[in-house]
Amino acid sequence: MNAPPDTAEAVRAATRADVARQAGVSTAVVSYVVNEGPRRVAPETAARVRAAIEALDYSPNLAARALRKGTSEMLGLVVPDVTNPFFAELAQAVQRAAAQRGFLVTLSSSGSRVDLERELVADLTTRNVDGLLVSTVLTPETLHLLPRPRRPTVLINVSAPFAGYAAVGSDxxxxxxxxxxxxxxxxxxxxxxxxxxxxxxxxxxxxxxxxxxxxxxxxxxxxxxxxxxxxxxxxxxxxxxxxxxxxxxxxxxxxxxxxxxxxxxxxxxxxxxxxxxxxxxxxxxxxxxxxxxxxxxxxxxxVDRMAQTALEAVLDPRNTPAHQQLPTELVVRRSCGCA
Known part of the structure; x- marks a missing residue:
């Protein structure tokens, strides 16, 4: 009598072919639904594919998908303090701008520490992100302390140029x-x-x-x-x-x-x-x-314009000015004495 198969080997992860068989479609159609293109899939067919994906607990191979498409559709964002209302709103604006382009954002906080900012930039560079947005705590004179990322990198929320980097900020x-x-x-x-x-x-x-x-x-x-x-x-x-x-x-x-x-x-x-x-x-x-x-x-x-400008810069680095400065808006309320 044969021994029962090892549990880890018996439970096989569902494949794209499994989803295609259950939904009664080709593997290409499964890819079109998962990747939301490039070809349009009829709503009824797409619903069958999604039902099969859920039933089989299918997870696409993101690494293989990134290799095939030439993009991970992931961006890294480093800010000094996520509890600061400005950086919280900036992070949300970056996520909205990225989502419009089909990208996800990995958010990290440096705690305004130079050493942690360096570690985060180095770590994100190894995680196959397509680009980095960094609100740095370094000065133009000390930016050399930051490891040179092997990805398109834009400094965000800076008011002056930083040599060797694209930069976006307010006046x-x-x-x-x-x-x-x-x-x-x-x-x-x-x-x-x-x-x-x-x-x-x-x-x-x-x-x-x-x-x-x-x-x-x-x-x-x-x-x-x-x-x-x-x-x-x-x-x-x-x-x-x-x-x-x-x-x-x-x-x-x-x-x-x-x-x-x-x-x-x-x-x-x-x-x-x-x-x-x-x-x-x-x-x-x-x-x-x-x-x-x-x-x-x-x-x-x-903030929204800053995020949009930074996204355009990191995704199209060859056509980006070295420093883009955005105007601020005076908003008059009661704390100054105006009624």
């Missing part, structure tokens, strides 16, 4: 200028502080340059600058410091919505009101700025 200098110009020109403030986080940009950082240039346009010296973390705690602690000054400013520009969230708490804890006691404005313009109270006046980054 942060103009965004900050527009906010300060609004505070000085519309509301008559003469004392405005800047709360700014550590950045991968060259110093002075673009938002700091725009801040100073707006004061210069009114013949005024720039207001004080407080450097802190790009975080809610950073914004909270910076505003507590500012509110403790003997001659405190009447308005504050925060360099991110995340900092602004902490700033609101510090103002309320001090028993003050925004904008009656101190006006607050911010750079980023995520949905968080719209739903805080009072709603925040912001320079809004065009």
């Amino acid at each position: 942060a200098r103009q965004g900050a200028y527009d906010l300060v110009d609004h505070l000085l020109g519309v509301h008559g403030h003469t004392s405005v502080a800047l709360v700014i986080g550590e950045s991968a940009e060259r110093l002075p950082e673009p938002r700091e340059r725009g801040f100073a240039e707006a004061f210069a346009a009114y013949g005024l010296p720039p207001g004080p600058v407080v450097r802190t973390e790009f975080s809610r705690i950073g914004g909270y602690e910076a505003i507590r410091q500012v509110l403790g000054w003997r001659h405190r400013p009447t308005a504050v520009l925060l360099s991110s919505d995340q900092q602004a969230s902490g700033a609101y708490r510090a103002v309320r804890e001090a028993g003050l009101e925004c904008p009656a006691d101190v006006a607050l404005v911010a750079y980023d313009g995520t949905s968080e700025s719209e739903f805080c109270w009072p709603p925040m006046t912001v320079s809004r980054q065009q």
Whole structure:
């Protein structure tokens, strides 16, 4: 009597041919349904194929499919902090833009750590992704610390060119200028502080340059600058410091919505009101700025356009400018004093 076959050998994974037999179609038709083309399949036939796939628990061989098609239809995205509302919205925008082109996105967070960013880029490069989008924490001078990816790579959310890389970002200098110009020109403030986080940009950082240039346009010296973390705690602690000054400013520009969230708490804890006691404005313009109270006046980054531009750059690197800078939009709400 023969011994029963080994269980691992007896359970054979379903093949494309198995699906074709069960659905009563050719293997080519199964491929057309799985790959959504190149030929159209009648809805009734496609429904039979999908039912057979489910019944047989069929999984296409993705590695073989990628080799056959010449693409894995996968992209890697590395951001510094997925808990930051801006990067959360940016990641969603990249996923939407990728899906429109039939691509999936693998998202990783570097925690704003150079060593982890290097590891993630190196790891994603070995995983057969078709391209990388990286919001780097490195400066143009230190980017050589990043392993040179063997894939098309686009730096995203950067305001200046990075030698050797395609880069996409917002005009942060103009965004900050527009906010300060609004505070000085519309509301008559003469004392405005800047709360700014550590950045991968060259110093002075673009938002700091725009801040100073707006004061210069009114013949005024720039207001004080407080450097802190790009975080809610950073914004909270910076505003507590500012509110403790003997001659405190009447308005504050925060360099991110995340900092602004902490700033609101510090103002309320001090028993003050925004904008009656101190006006607050911010750079980023995520949905968080719209739903805080009072709603925040912001320079809004065009996140969807940034994602679309970055996708076009990584998928067509030969026809991509070295650096593409996108305009920001001034969105006036109540936190500056406008009704």
